[in-house]
Amino acid sequence: MDEWVDSGQSQDDELYMFAKRFLRMLQLKDKLNNSIEQAKTSRNKERIAEVLRQIDDEFFSEEILVELSADMRRALDVYRRFDRIEKITIKPLNLDEKSKLELTCYANPDQDIHATVMAVLLIMGFYEKRTRKWKRCQPIVKTLRVADFNRLDPTDVHPAIAARSKEIVANLDIREVALKSAAAAAFFDWTLNVVAAVGELSGDSDAQPASIRQQKKILKVPAEEDADLDWEDRGKRVQTGVRGRKTPKA
Numbered sequence: 457m458d459e460w461v462d463s464g465q466s467q468d469d470e471l472y473m474f475a476k477r478f479l480r481m482l483q484l485k486d487k488l489n490n491s492i493e494q495a496k497t498s499r500n501k502e503r504i505a506e507v508l509r510q511i512d513d514e515f516f517s518e519e520i521l522v523e524l525s526a527d528m529r530r531a532l533d534v535y536r537r538f539d540r541i542e543k544i545t546i547k548p549l550n551l552d553e554k555s556k557l558e559l560t561c562y563a564n565p566d567q568d569i570h571a572t573v574m575a576v577l578l579i580m581g582f583y584e585k586r587t588r589k590w591k592r593c594q595p596i597v598k599t600l601r602v603a604d605f606n607r608l609d610p611t612d613v614h615p616a617i618a619a620r621s622k623e624i625v626a627n628l629d630i631r632e633v634a635l636k637s638a639a640a641a642a643f644f645d646w647t648l649n650v651v652a653a654v655g656e657l658s659g660d661s662d663a664q665p666a667s668i669r670q671q672k673k674i675l676k677v678p679a680e681e682d683a684d685l686d687w688e689d690r691g692k693r694v695q696t697g698v699r700g701r702k703t704p705k706a
Contacts, residue, residue, distance in 0.1 A: 476517065477514075485652065488508070488527050504535045546646075546650055549643070550645070555638060555639040562637075570590050578621045582596060583675050584671055592639065618650065620666045622648065
């Protein structure tokens with residue numbers, strides 16, 4: 457562009473004007489892609505909106521807009537996703553710390569209570585194999601505070617994990633659960649609220665439940681931990697070929 461001007465050629469030339477507009481488009485294209493990454497990092501959609509307004513103000517020709525169309529669609533998708541996030545709220549977990557701790561005092565709880573706790577802990581990122589034994593659920597529930605549940609960001613929950621959590625409690629009746637444990641009922645209700653929010657955010661309310669193999673990948677479960685859990689529960693060698701450490705006898 458500078459060489460064109462330095463050579464004394466007319467800046468009103470159609471070729472020069474097109475090149476100038478095309479260069480401006482490339483600059484805005486970079487800004488748009490940067491705004492998408494910034495939005496994902498800061499979870500703020502306004503930077504995307506700002507760049508889209510700049511593009512709109514340029515009155516680009518159709519042939520130039522074609523070069524921007526894919527990036528604009530991607531930016532709009534991200535913008536709309538964050539717009540949905542802002543409108544979605546998860547009902548707070550209706551549980552106090554005392555009631556939560558009382559739940560962990562059960563030595564051998566009813567199966568419905570255990571299943572409910574497995575579902576809520578899976579939502580919180582705890583591998584299903586790890587929670588299939590109640591004795592391993594107890595210290596996790598004790599460690600997690602009610603505030604930890606209420607800080608959960610539904611965008612951090614994989615749709616397949618949410619679907620599996622829902623599947624775990626699918627055959628339970630919340631009224632029956634409530635009769636056995638008010639704390640478990642609160643977990644049950646909160647879990648279904650999170651599942652609904654995840655489905656709405658992802659646009660995939662019919663996501664398939666995550667299998668154990670998929671959970672290992674999604675939750676990044678180390679092969680050794682997976683093998684240890686199998687060994688502890690059943691004393692079996694798993695497909696990974698990694699054998700769990702045998703618990704020494706007391």
